[in-house]
Amino acid sequence: MEKSALDSLDQAIADAAGAAVHTATGGAVDPFVFRLAIFVLAIFVGYYVVWSVTPALHTPLMAVTNAVSSVIIVGALLAVGISASGAALGFGFVAVILASVNIFGGFLVTQRMLAMYKKKEK
Known part of the structure; x- marks a missing residue:
């Protein structure tokens, strides 16, 4: 056998042995x-929660x-400042930008939803 084939076989045996020892000793996940x-799981739960909301509960x-x-x-x-x-500075900055867009967009959508319930003026 070639050296690379032996190395991959050794790696596969080592992985199998490690998994067997992990299972046999009741190791943690x-x-x-x-x-x-x-x-x-949070992605699936969030998807089903958001799509099952009735229109009357959208604004709250x-x-x-x-x-x-x-x-x-x-x-x-805090992440940006500390x-x-x-x-950490880059991820904090991106989080600030995305959260700001989410907040302002949410206020705009809420304002439009509330405007739908107002009586139209003649």
Whole structure:
């Protein structure tokens, strides 16, 4: 066999042995896999929650999402202000921009929804 084929075979055996030991000892789930599973489940739950909201609840829901975005922007401002690394500063800045767009867009949508309930003037 070639050296690269032996290396890949050794790697496969090592991976299988590691998985067997992990299973046999009752090891914990890898934190990355655990967080990824939570993220994927949150996507599905969020999708079904948002699409099952009746139109009468849309305006209160927008008010709540604006409040959540306000909390996010506070955290993003803290990340920008306290950060020592360039990556944290960049991610914090992007979070501030995206949360600001979300807040202002939410207010505009809420204003349009409330305008639909006003009586039209002649």
